[in-house]
Amino acid sequence: MTRAAWSLVVVAAAVLLPACGEHSQGEPARLKKADAKASSGAVAADKAYMANGWTAGDDTSWQNQIRGRAQGQNEYARIISATPAATAAAPIGATPAKAP
Amino acid sequence: MARMKFICDAERCIECNGCTTACKAEHEVPWGVNRRRVVTMNDGVPGEKSISVACMHCSDAPCMAVCPVDCFYRTDEGVVLHDKDVCIGCGYCSYACPFGAPQFPSNGTFGMRGKMDKCTFCAGGPEDNGSQAEFEKYGRNRLAEGKLPACAEMCSTKALLGGDGDVVADIFRNRVLVRGKGSEVWGWGTAYGKPTQGQPSAPPSTTATEGTKS
Numbered sequence: 001m002t003r004a005a006w007s008l009v010v011v012a013a014a015v016l017l018p019a020c021g022e023h024s025q026g027e028p029a030r031l032k033k034a035d036a037k038a039s040s041g042a043v044a045a046d047k048a049y050m051a052n053g054w055t056a057g058d059d060t061s062w063q064n065q066i067r068g069r070a071q072g073q074n075e076y077a078r079i080i081s082a083t084p085a086a087t088a089a090a091p092i093g094a095t096p097a098k099a100p
Numbered sequence: 101m102a103r104m105k106f107i108c109d110a111e112r113c114i115e116c117n118g119c120t121t122a123c124k125a126e127h128e129v130p131w132g133v134n135r136r137r138v139v140t141m142n143d144g145v146p147g148e149k150s151i152s153v154a155c156m157h158c159s160d161a162p163c164m165a166v167c168p169v170d171c172f173y174r175t176d177e178g179v180v181l182h183d184k185d186v187c188i189g190c191g192y193c194s195y196a197c198p199f200g201a202p203q204f205p206s207n208g209t210f211g212m213r214g215k216m217d218k219c220t221f222c223a224g225g226p227e228d229n230g231s232q233a234e235f236e237k238y239g240r241n242r243l244a245e246g247k248l249p250a251c252a253e254m255c256s257t258k259a260l261l262g263g264d265g266d267v268v269a270d271i272f273r274n275r276v277l278v279r280g281k282g283s284e285v286w287g288w289g290t291a292y293g294k295p296t297q298g299q300p301s302a303p304p305s306t307t308a309t310e311g312t313k314s
Binding site for chain 1: 101102170171173183185186227229234244245246248252255261262268
């Protein structure tokens with residue numbers, strides 16, 4: 001093979017082959033790990049840290065637990081149980097009832 | 101299905117930084133990284149207001165939209181999490197986030213950012229729930245333990261509410277009705293959308309006479 005032909009092959013390879021080493025641009029989405037649902041429970045954790053009152057793996061049980069726990073932030077429900085119902089029925093713009 | 105959300109009640113926040121401390125302690129967050137912080141407006145001026153700020157786990161999260169490696173994902177509970185094994189620490193999410201939530205460790209070699217770190221709503225990450233690997237990368241997974249975020253549960257004045265959006269919105273709405281003021285729910289519109297966008301409305305917008313800030 002002539003020198004010119006070899007040169008042509010080298011140039012052609014330099015132009016065409018680099019694409020073979022390119023990574024797919026669509027891969028990152030596939031790299032993400034799957035995440036287990038919170039309601040499945042902290043299976044690998046020390047059981048002492050698990051809150052009582054719900055069953056790990058039961059989605060409804062977990063949601064009830066979380067809703068109940070969130071209500072723990074509502075001092076009107078915890079301390080003055082009558083106040084929320086009284087205020088919820090009040091019309092918009094009405095003078096708010098004072099907590100006793 | 102529960103949709104996890106945060107509300108910070110500026111009328112109640114006393115800038116004690118209990119939420120920040122609870123978060124740091126619960127997740128052993130490294131020095132220089134603050135997943136949650138308290139911001140005070142008009143500090144020292146009578147009538148100053150404080151709010152506790154962290155990732156709001158937006159309904160249409162800008163960080164997810166701009167991430168070039170698509171490391172973010174949203175759980176069934178509406179919590180925005182990310183995979184640190186995929187994150188390249190580019191910082192785009194930090195520029196996109198309206199709350200300044202994404203944090204980067206400052207001890208990287210040659211000023212490298214390192215992997216992004218942010219509030220996980222105490223929901224860990226893509227590792228096994230409650231595993232040591234999950235704790236080391238993302239902190240405790242309290243949701244999988246049947247608990248709510250430590251910051252909200254530790255808040256002494258219950259200014260910071262976290263949990264199912266319907267429940268915390270009801271709690272806040274009731275408060276506004278009882279006290280007759282302080283309906284501004286900071287960040288709610290930005291994070292979870294305004295009524296015109298077809299998203300759930302801010303809790304007090306239909307019930308209070310004061311305006312709603314977003």
